[in-house]
Amino acid sequence: MKLGSLKEGGRDGTLVVVSRDLKHAVRAGAIAATLQQALDDWSNTAPRLNALAAELAAGDAAGAFDLDMTALAAPLPRAYEFVDGSAYLPHVERVRRARGAEVPESFYVDPLMYQATSAGFYGPRDPVLVASEDYGIDLEAEVIVVTDDVPMGVAPATASRHIQLVGLVNDVSLRNLIPGELAKGFGFLQSKPRSALSPVLVTPDELGADWKDDKLHRPMRTWINGHWFGEAETGVDMQFSFAELVAHAAKTRPLTAGTIVGSGTIANEDTGKGASCLAEQRTVETLRDGKPATPFLKFGDTVRIEITDAVGATIFGAIEQVMTKQTPRG
Template identity: 85%
Template structure:
């Protein structure tokens, strides 16, 4: 099934079930008012939401209406926790090689992750508002999963069963602020503003054979200002599966239902597939030409992030955003 949230009913939105073709939807308030409420009671809510999804796709759901993506909030407008990884080591390897550094051996056995911003997520068509272009505005096209309640110290095999939803995120980064923050040795803060989620989140069964080994095996398609930017393969070169990432986060703490876990920027050894963030493209250019030629995003620039199935149908809907200045 596919789930989304309307921009109504308060800051957590109103839960809706969306048809497989992303054309129709139906409110699910009699099952759960919000997606977070559904995740809090997932074992009871999920079967009822699935039944409503079946009725919607069969054309028999009462109260169905045409879906307008512009009226969607993020499926989870805010979440208790968002933990992001860097599971695609070709990206890490290239970035470090460009500055003459080696990748620590531990990166190949111990996931690199950080605590991200979860107090609010942008809707799929909301502007990315940044106070200054000088901050080095970048997109990061990633896959995310959403868990139910995860016990502390689960194994990856156990963690797999707690992955309930899959979606996309534009994990916005401000590259000009990152070096100074990391130099302090305490991680990201100002360099990581709010991210945007895909129009819908889907249950893994919606992905069919594309969901194997707790990884999504489809290309991440990105466009900048209407021009193709990349189609990096999500299932290739991912060092750690989502089950391994969830288990890593839960090593010393339980996870609350509604926790988001990100894959990190999709990147492949094969650079001909393009990139999923500007920093990756600029690193490739630096290694090839001695300096980057692709600029970071400016006000008025647009981006599009989407994954389609083998037949070309959009699975999660598209994240389509514009870079905008802060109104003062």
């Protein structure tokens, strides 16, 4: 089952069930007005949404329409919580090595994670608004999962059952603001603006054999200005599964239905597969050549992030965005 939200009906959008090929959709208002409402009562709404998806696939769904990607908001236009991990340790190892630092042993057994921005997500075709190129604009191509209600202290094996949806995120970073913030010892704030979600989120069963051991096993393909940038394997070099990441986030608190948990930037030991963020590429260049050569994004630059299945069909739809100058207000 694939779910999305239209840019209508208020700031949380209107829930739609989307066809497998992402060409058609049907409003699901008789079941739940928004995706958050559906997740709040998932055990009851999921079977009904699945039935509607079957009707759509059979051509029997009343009110079905052709889907326009520009009409889509983020599937969850705002979420109660977004916690982002850093599960791909090749990225962490290279970044630290570039600045002459070792990776602490704890990083291999205890996930890195921070509280990300969840109050608003860009839609898959919305521009990324930034006040200045001097901030060092970067994309970060990641996989996310969305949970139902997760109890505090849940074990990874049980946490797996609380993963209800899978999708993609462009976790936008402002790299030149990060060092100053981290130097304060209190984490990210201004350096992590709004992120963008993929056009649809899908249930794990929709992924078939590509969802195994609570990990997605497909290439994460990225382009900048139409040029290939990377296709790192999402199921390779992921130190912690999503079940482990969910359990880590819920160690001392319950997670509310609709919580988004991110994988962190996809990165492999094999640098020949390209990168999923500019910081990674610049680190590889620094280790190889002594300095970075690839610039951060400029206004007018475009990014595209997508994962396709074994026959080349898009799974979540593509995130396609233009970096755009935001005029300060007020």
